[in-house]
Amino acid sequence: MTTITTRCPHCQSMNRLPVERIDASPTCGRCKMQLVQGKPIEGTPVNLSALIKADLPVIVDFWAPWCGPCKNFGPIFEELSTQDKSARFVKVDTQAQQQLGALYNIRSIPTLMLFKNGKVVDTLNGALPKTQFKAWLSQALLK
DSSP states (O other), rough: OEEEEEEEEETTOOOEEEEEGGGGGOTTTTTOOOOSSOOOEETTTTHHHHHHHHSSSEEEEEEEEOOOOHHHHHHHHHHHHHHHHEEEEEEEEEEHHHHHHHHHHHOOOHHHEETTTTEEEEEEOOOOOOOHHHHHHHHTTOO
């Protein structure tokens, strides 16, 4: 059984979670709030590999807190994470997780990568308006 470690979006505590249970509305061991529903999962060196190898496609937003386009795109990414159940949404802070930025050769931010079964299927550099991002994601999921 593969597990990931994810931060609770409510109380910020770390939780270990079997990948198979992600779709079962898991709750935080500390505050009992839902862990992965309605918010992107925080990608870390501990959990990203397991997340991208799961059966469900994963869209990863590589971003940084000082990046203006990243800040503007963040709410769009988060909104779609609550609406689109065809993929799992993950955010990787490249300032805090520099090793992940280097591992995936992130040269500009925001960079979005779509993974299926552990492999990069499509990449998008730069932020898009909501309708264009939805169109890109729909096309990328067909690959």
